[in-house]
Amino acid sequence: MNTWMDMNCRHALRAWNDTNRRAGFPDDDWDPRRAFAYATSNAIEMARIDGNVIDERFFSMMMPFARPWFPDNPDPSVAERIPATFPDDIPCDHRPLGLILTRETAGLLSNASASAGMYEQWRQKLGSEWTVYVDVPHSALTFNTGRPGGNVQIRAILAASWGKDLPAGHVQFAVQLTDMGTETSHGRVGGLLRVDERVSPSDHRSDTWADRSLQPPFAGRALQDRVLARAGTFLRLVLCYYHIGPANVREPVEATPSHRLKGGKPGKGKSLFALTRLRASEHVGRSLTGLASSWSLSERQEVAGHFRLQACGPQRSERRMIWIAGYERGPAGSAIRPKGVTV
Structure with a gap:
C-alpha cells in the first residue's frame, strides 16, 4: 500500500537526525510515525513564523493523525511545543477518519453528479468535531497548469469542521497537488465548504489561501478555482458515499504495530495508520x-x-x-x- 501519508512518514524517517533524537526520541525508536509527528509539529511552527496560512492549516489538520505518535516522555522543550502546535480548537483525544480510495472508486465518484441535500447527509453523521483525510489514487483527478508537461494531480485532501476563525457550520479543506504519477509536491490550495453548499476559494480574512508555489507565473487563479471546485464536490461525494453507500464498500485497513515494521514500511495490505478503504460497488x-x-x-x-x-x-x-x-x-x-x- 502506498498512501500519501505513509510516503511522508518514510520521508520524515529519512530526514531523521541527531538533533531530533536528542529532542526526545529514543535512539532505538525508528518508527516513521514518530518522525512524522515531530516533523508535522516543526512544519506548523515554521508556517506560523513565516505567516504561511495554507501550510499552517494543512499541517494542523494532519496533527490529529500524528498526535498519538509523540513520545510519552519527551524532552521538556518538546513537551512545551507539542501543546503549542496542536490545534487548540479540538481535544487532544480527537479521533480522525482516514479514507483510501481504490482507483475504481475514485473513477466512479469523480464522474458522479452532486445535488442539493448532500451536505446534511454526511454532516449529521460526522458530528460537530471531525477531521478527514482522503487518499486519492494517482491520475484520478488531474489538471493542466498551462505549462509544457505541467499537468498536476490531486493526491490528498484534508478537511476539518474546526479551525481558527472558521465560520459556524463551515468546513475547511486543503488539497495537496503533486506532479503526475509522483509524490513530488506541486503546492497546496485550500478553501471552505460553506453551509449553503458552495465552495469558497478563500476564507473570510484572507484574499487567497494557496501555496506560494501556485501563484503566478507558475499557475494562475483560474487553476486554483478549478482545483477547489472539483475537490470540494469530490470531497462531499466521498463523505456521502462512505456514510450512505452499502456496507461492503467499507474495508478496514489495519495499522501495522511498531514491532512489525520492516524498514519503516507497513505489512502487506496494511498502513501506518488505521484507515478505511472505499471500494466501488454495483449495489x-x-x-x-x-x-x-x-x-x-x-x-x-x-x-x-x-x-x-x-x-x-x-x-x-x-x-x-x-x-x-x-x-x-x-x-x-x-x-x-x-x-x-x-x-
Missing part, C-alpha cells in the same frame, strides 16, 4: 427488480437521499453514479406513511 440505490408490474403505492412515502448507477454512454452500456436527493413518492393527496419511532 447502490434502490433496486426495482422482482417487483410485480401491477405493484403500486396506496400512500405517500419519504425516500431518503441515495446514490444510483444511471445508464449512459453508447447503447446505455456504461454506468454513471448520480446522487438522488430525498423526495416523497406515492399518490398525490394521499396519507403519508408514518415513520417508526424508537422510544
